[in-house]
């Protein structure tokens with residue numbers, strides 16, 4: 001396909017506003033791999049640099065808020081974005097910068113992944129940043145993608161109160177009160193043979209939840225699943241998909257990437273982001 005100027009038609013544009021993961025599996029690196037696999041033009045605004053590997057997070061340095069703003073203006077003032085996702089936002093100032101840009105550039109298709117900790121439990125967002133995210137960013141989001149611990153933190157309830165499917169549906173509905181138009185409560189941290197994500201919409205008050213099921217894959221190397229999910233949703237939204245279709249596609253993308261995951265280093269290894277494109281050619285035994 002060619003555009004009116006005789007060049008190749010441009011792919012949809014997706015932007016991630018997140019932290020760098022030096023290990024390459026999560027954060028900016030995982031997001032850009034996901035964007036590439038799903039055929040969108042990927043862009044990044046780096047909010048923090050982490051020294052990180054399969055064993056955990058060794059060091060974190062937040063990027064100065066002015067530099068975050070400069071990156072946002074460079075990208076959005078020139079190239080623009082059809083959809084945006086946020087990941088690690090290390091300070092309240094970084095949350096405010098992201099929220100201001102979303103407003104200023106009129107970005108409707110925003111996915112907020114309320115990242116709190118890394119897999120090793122290391123805190124990626126301080127308490128104040130997490131509070132700022134709830135106040136400033138969630139009301140602008142088309143979709144929020146909390147896991148169970150993040151949902152519990154937002155709702156101020158213990159994690160053990162969000163266990164059964166009914167409890168998780170109720171929690172997802174309650175999370176709509178933070179102002180996002182949809183909530184996808186992820187099931188990676190829940191129990192059982194099924195890995196069930198629950199999607200609710202503010203348009204019907206959460207009364208008709210969509211249950212996005214799939215087998216729980218017995219894999220150890222799951223570093224970056226949350227980042228892959230939210231960036232895959234973002235890519236699908238950039239391409240024009242509706243929220244539910246985007247979540248279903250993202251879940252299938254992540255399941256394929258988990259099925260093909262592989263060891264890196266001595267700890268929790270990486271997803272195989274290309275597994276989806278390869279059409280299930282990886283079965284996890286490689």
Ligand SMILES: Nc1ncnc2c1ncn2[C@@H]1O[C@H](COP(=O)(O)OP(=O)(O)OP(=O)(O)O)[C@@H](O)[C@H]1O
Pocket residue numbers: 026117118119146147148186187188189195196197214215216217218219222223224225226227229251254255258
């Ligand atoms: N073992 C698994 N088998 C199949 N799907 C899984 C598995 N673990 C997680 N998922 C899926 O991966 C996606 C991310 O969910 P998860 O709850 O792991 O996110 P997260 O906790 O934010 O990830 P992270 O630990 O990277 O921050 C969801 O769609 C979830 O259903």
Ligand SMILES: Cc1ncc(CO)c(N)n1
Pocket residue numbers: 018019020021026027028050052087088115117118119124223224225226227
């Ligand atoms: C930079 C970064 N963002 C998000 C996560 C969550 O997996 C991580 N481990 N690192």
